[in-house]
Amino acid sequence: MANNVHPLSEPLTLPNGTKIKNRFFKSAMSEALGTKDHNSSPALIKLYTTWAEGGTGLVVTGNVMVDRSALGESGNVVIEDERDLEMLKKWAKAGTKNDTHLWMQLNHPGKQSPRTLSKKPVAPSAIPLSGNLKRFFNEPRALTTEEIQDLIIRFGNAARVAQKAGFTGVQIHGAHGYLISQFLSPFHNRRSDEWGGSLENRMKFVLKVYQEIRKQTGANFPIGIKLNSADFQRGGFTEEESLEVIRSLADAGIDLIEISGGNYENPMMQGSNVKESTKKREAYFLEFATKVRNIVSTPLVVTGGFRSEKAMTDAVAEGEIDMVGIAKPLALMPDLPQQIFQGTYQTIQLKPTKTGLKWLDKSASMLEIVWYEQQLARMGNGKSPNPDHSVWLALLNTIMTNGTAVFKKRRG
Incomplete structure (x- = not known):
């Protein structure tokens, strides 16, 4: 299809009038490319230049933390003030080339801060993570009311700095078991004050x-x-x-909703336990998106599972979603949108990141994160992604850099 008639090339206008040039949405991926002081880096600038030149309409950064004492992983960028403003401006300028929107994803890990980084993480309630994760994360303490108010202001401050630096929007990370997700969950939030109990609270x-x-x-x-x-x-x-929360956010004026699912105790966002009917449509959460469509008019993105041009095109052309969320394919094919518009795209096949050793492959999500982070690091160093990069080599490189603590601290 020619660029000017392809359904995915149609611009999208958000409720506030912001115009995005096409329907491709690069979902957040953890880059782990921040400096040792948790500031932005030249590698981030090069990486986001690559994505901007690849044709994606809206690119979302990996999660940027709002508190230096609460990290999801050692390579996180943190924004608490304007101390890194000049480098942030360079990052924003690089990522907004080619009429690209670059939004900063803002996050707080809550209890999902590894024990190597947090002796006593905070959460809505003092409920530890369950199952195999328990040994990698210290038991959290419950946030005080004053700390909750401080965190709210921190999110606002970080967004203001991002705006000043030239990022064209922000995304709140409210999924995957991080702090906001913890507040929403009655399993993780067992507070008896105004911040817990009913869904409204x-x-x-x-x-x-x-x-x-x-x-x-x-x-x-x-x-x-x-x-x-x-x-x-x-x-x-x-x-x-979730539908009630979405309704409330839409009423409050949120501009774009990305739908995902699961947490690191049950990682549905990584495609675990996917039904056959879902596999045919590729995207994991399209059925839920249809339910959302029935209650709000806010533009929707679904991320997870899209691989073929047909599935992407059908989902937008049939009005199920407004933007196609893509993550892993853009780590291997940063110009995927451009290839589709030029008619040269062939459905990407992602290889499973496994070593063949059962005890090690039980940490499949960790192996996958390590492998894809190294693809991002390659692009940050001006190299092309390498789909044939050895899982063993990826693991060795990470252990040489981080030590055996890699098994404890790698998160998505």
Whole structure:
């Protein structure tokens, strides 16, 4: 198809009037390319130049933390103030080339801060992570009311700095078991004050975060959110609750909603336990997106599973979603949108990241994160991605850099 008639090349106008040139959305991936002081780096500038030149309409950064004492991993970028503003400006300038939108994803890990980084992480309630994850993360303590208020302001401050640096929007990370997701979940949030209990109370934190960002950035600055369709965890955040949160965020004026699901105790966002009917349509959360469509008019993105041009095109052409969320394929094919518009794209085949050793492959999500982070690092160093990069070599490189603690601290 010619570029000017392809459904995925159609621009999208957000409710606040912001125009995005096409329907491709690069979802957040952890880069781990921040400096030892948790500032942005030349590698991030080069990486995001590559994506901007590849034709994606809206690119979202990996999660940027709002508190230096609460890291998801050692390579996180953190924004607490304007100390890194000049490098942030260079990052924003690089990522907005070619009329690309670059949004910063803002996050706080809550209890999902590895024990190598947090002696006593914070969470809505002092509930430890379950299962195999328990030994990698220290038991959290419950946040005080004053700390909750401080965190809300931190999200707003980070968004204001991002806006000043030239990022064209921000995305709140409200999914995958991080702090906002923890507040929303009745399993993880067992508070008895105004921040817990009823869904109305549990969603108060995310609504206050949104309102603070809006207050500090103004009405015309795009604010999106990544939200779970459900946690897929017994006693956790349900689809019905997610729909209510989405309705409230839409009423509050959120500009774009990215739908995902699961957490690191049940990683549905990585394609585990996918139904056959879902595999045919590729994307994991399209059925839930249809339910969202019935209650709000806010533009929607679904990320996870898209591989073929047909599945991407059909989902947008049939009105199921407004933008196609892509992550892993853009780590191997950064010009994927351009290839589709030029008619040269062939469906990408992603190889499983496995070593063949059962005990090691039980840490499949860790291996995958390590392998894909090294693809991003290659692009950050001006090299092309290498789809044939050895999983063993990726693991060896990471152990040489981080030591055996890699098994404890790698997160998505």
